[in-house]
Amino acid sequence: MIRNYIKIAFRNLLKNKAYSSINILGLSVGMAVAILIGLWIYDELSYDKYHTNYDRLAQVYQNQTFSGTTGTSAAIPVPLAGELRTKYGDDFKSLALASWNFEHILAFEDKKFTKEGMFTEPELPKMLSLKMIQGTLDGLKDPSSILITQSLAETLFGDTDPINKIIKLDNKTTLKVTGVYEDLPYNSTLHSTSFLIPWEKYLTLQNWVKESQTQWNNNSFQLFVQIADKADFGKINSKIKNVVQSHRAKGEDDKPVAFLHPMSQWHLYSEFKNGINIGGRIQFVWLFGIIGTFVLLLACINFMNLSTARSEKRAKEVGIRKAIGSVRQQLIGQFLSESLVIAGIAFLVGVFLVLCTLPWFNTLADKEMSILWTNPVFWIACLTFTAFTGLISGSYPAFYLSSFQPVKVLKGTFKAGRLASLPRKVLVVVQFTVSVSLIIGTIIVFRQIQYAKNRPIGYDREGLITVMMNTPELYGHYDVLRSDLIKTGAVENMSESSSPTTGVWSNQIGFDWEGKDPNMLALFGTIAVTHDYGKTVGWQFKEGRDFSREYATDSVGFVFNEAAVKYAGIKDPVGKTVRFNDKKYTIIGIIKDMVMESPFDPIKPTIFLLDYGWANVITVKMKAGINSKDALAKVEAVFKKHNPGSPFDFKFVDKEYEQKFRAEERIGTLASFFASLAIFISCLGLFGLASFMAEQRTKEIGIRKVLGASVVNLWQLLSKDFVTLVIISFLIAAPIAYFTMSQWLEKYEYRSEISWWVFILSGVGAMVITLLTVSFQAIKAALANPVKSLRSE
Structure with a gap:
């Protein structure tokens, strides 16, 4: 019987090629989207699971409160590690202090990276x-x-055995390779960490690090922990929360609360607000999961709509089957088997679409995903998901068609009834509600990105490049290096700072001024x-002046930004005195x-001060109108002259600034991609329904x-029902999208604000797309020769 069902299913597919193609294409696109989103969600949920101790590892975080606002950070003081080892050793299996992940120059013979x-x-x-390829974990x-x-071993040493080879670090010291470990996967937080160096070496290379071993107020490091096998994160948090605060001196009342943030x-839960975890990327996991479900649902709706719409075409078949003894269960089995066959074919086409689009999707989503061919869970999920799709898609047609009364059908008195099309209309409304909601959401996401991009940034990032001062050769030669760069004719100016223009690497307390609370x-x-x-960088002054070599007193001068003046509440700030670490400074200027x-x-309240010894970032301003390739070659020659043992590695400030929009842009692009597919699937359904209606009303x-x-009258006749449905969809989608995007x-x-024109544009866009989709079939029917359609009459 099943064999007969499948044979009939294939005959029906071949008999109705146009409708079969629309069904299969719609379902396959929906399935491809669902598979892509499923792979993306799997990748997100499996983040860091490469590590065996995944569920026992954590990083120590701190909540600190300044002026009533609580901030959360992974930065901790060095002594905290010793305190946890000594007083809470039973709760921890291992602890490890670490620096931040920074760029360093590694050199072997003539290779430098x-x-x-x-x-x-x-x-x-x-x-x-870590999975060791060579050497040991010790x-x-x-x-x-x-x-x-x-990968680094292959880059530096090729096919040569790397063990015991000597690497030079930042032209400062030499290190011996004692182990090579497997690269961490792309979905690992520490993926970009290419090497690990002993903490003891850090102490010998940096005096400030050595001094920090007793400083409870120097939050400049990381601390990773592995809790004991029977320990509980919550209980440990309650024990250690006041450890840092108990060692703070009087006046350092930032109320630090230490806690463990599990790996x-x-x-997925990396965002904190006022000391409370508010989630993070988990919201996108839910968002794309919902979108994937809806896109697949749209494809199923197409199948339901087209199957029920063509019910009259198969009414006589149902009548004859029932007349010769078929029971309803057999008919349901027949129609469900047809939908399962279509779902199976659509799944194969969907997998092919995934194979074709996965490289592009990986680039778009910043992933390194692949189809999990050898994973049994993947195949079980796919087969279950295909069967579920087939059953859901075919359920309504199966139960609807099998309910026809054979006497009425065979006598020709069967009429679908005025309400027969109501379910199809409801499903079309659902389709376009989802599509319009996605359109509105996508527009709002991109408006928010553009709003932030148009924000005045307070400096000129065009032509700026930054170079990290990783080697000792670049320290103490500021005037000579700057002079040589300007002499090239390609450089307008050069300076140094302790943070790049795209970050603030240090936050300080200990400031006092007249009138301070x-x-x-x-x-x-x-x-x-x-x-x-x-x-x-092109500072824009509101008051006062810049640092100048003409004023020796500028060594104890401050330049405030607007946010710092507002935060401090200082009126007429230029010329006022501010104490910092028991030293008097004078505010000489206010910048935008x-x-x-x-x-x-x-904007963070920020203070700038003169200190050549603290600077570790070089910023170079290239002259406008000069070919960047030629200019960079001249700049590189100067750096090679002063720092011959290091590669010339630089970053364009404007590109670094653009990186700040990557997460939002990626979400916006993915949302627009899924919205486009949702519209495409919806339009496929509309095209099929319009074609059927035109055929039915020939x-x-x-x-x-x-x-x-x-022709216009006939076009209006065939289009008005669909226009009404899209208007209803818009009226439902608009408040849903408004509420959702307001929350986002x-x-x-x-x-940015949510403007009314976004909704109008989305509604008009949906309407235009609908009319374009329906009009092809409507005009085609209107232009048909009436003699052919009325010949039998």
Whole structure:
């Protein structure tokens, strides 16, 4: 019987090629989207699961409160590690201090590369369960050792055995390779970490790090922990929350609260607001999961609509089957088997579409996903999902068609009834509600991105490049290096600072001024600069002046940004005195706010001061109108002259600034991609329904033409029902989209408003798309020769 069902199903597919193609194409696109989104969600949910101890690992975070606002950070003081080991050792299996992941220059013979890596205590490789290709996990116990990734080993040494090879770090010290570990997967938080160096080496290379071992107020490091097998994160948090605060001196009342942030939450639950975890990327997992479900649902709706719309075509078949003894269950089985066959074919086509689009989708989503061919869970999920799709798609047609009464059908008195088309109309409304909602959401996402991009940034980023001062050769030669760069004719200016223009790397307390609230614990972003920094980046002064070599007193001068003046509440700030770490400084100038961090957040109150010894970033301003390739060649020659042992690695400031929009742009692009597919699937359904309606009303159209109806009249006749449905869809979609996108915008401090024209544009766009889709069949039917349609009459 099943064989007979399948044979009939294929005959029906071949008999109705146009409708079969629309069904299969719609379902396959819906399935392809569902598979792509499923792979994306799987990749997100499996983040960091490469590490065996995934569910026991955590990073120590702190909540700190300044002027009533609580901020959350992974930055901790070094002594905290010793305190946790000593007093809470039973709760932890391992702890490892670490630096941040920074770029360093690695050199072997004539090969020199800039790679990201960190200094860490020897326990970290075991905690992360790194898979060693060569060497052991204990390789960092030697203070002059280094563990490197397999890809870095191949880059530096080729096919040569890397073990015991000597690498030079930042032209400062040499390290011996004691191990090579497998590269961490792309969906790992530490994926970009190409090497690990012992913490002991860090202490010998940086005096400030050595001094920090007793400083409870220097939050400049990371601390990774692996909790004991029977320990509980919540209980440990309650024990350690006041550890840092108990060691703070009087007056440092930032109320630090230490807690563990589990590795299982690093990726999906990384956002905090006022000390409370508010989620993060998990919202996108839910969002795209919902979108994938709806896109697949749209494809199923197409199948239902076209199947029920053609019910009269198969009414006699149902009548004859029932007349010769078929029971309803057999008919239901027949129609469900047909939908399962279509779903199976659509699945195969969908997998082919995924194979074709996956490389592009990976680039779009910034992923390295692949189809999980060898994963049984993937195939079980796909087959279950295909069967479910087939059953859902075919359920309504099966139960609807099998309910026809054979007597009425065979006598020719069967009429579908006025309400027979109601379910189809409801489903069309659902389709376009989803599509219009996605259109509105996509427009609002891109408006928010553009709104932030149009924000005044307070400096001129065009022609700016930054070079990290990783090697000792670049320190202490500021005037000579700047002079040589300007002499090339390609450089307008050069300066140094302790942070790039696209970040604020240091935040300080300890500021005091006249009129300051004694209960206010002020936190300012603090950036050390050289004399030419303002001219290099194009500071825009509101009051006062820039740092100048003509004033020796500028060594104790401050330049405030607008946000710092507002935060401090200082009236007529220029010339006022501010104490910082028991030293008096004078405010010499006020600049317009510079967007140095997230363009979606408020500007951080920031203070700039002169300090050549603190600077570690070189900023170069290229001359306008000069070919960038030629200019960079001249700049590179100067850096090679002063720093011959290092590669010339630089970054364009404008490109670094654009990186700040990547997450939002990626979400917007993905949303627009899915919205386009949703519209495409909806239009496929409309095309099929319009075609069926035109076919069903062929004789009516012929009679109307004979009686004088114009093409426009007939086009209006066939289009008005669909227009009404789209209007209803818009009225439902608009409030849903408004509420959803309002909630999304709430997470941004600097955000655009939701304009009324977005909804009008989306509604008109949906209407135009609908008319274009329906008009082809409507006009085709209206132009048909009425003689042919009325011949049988």
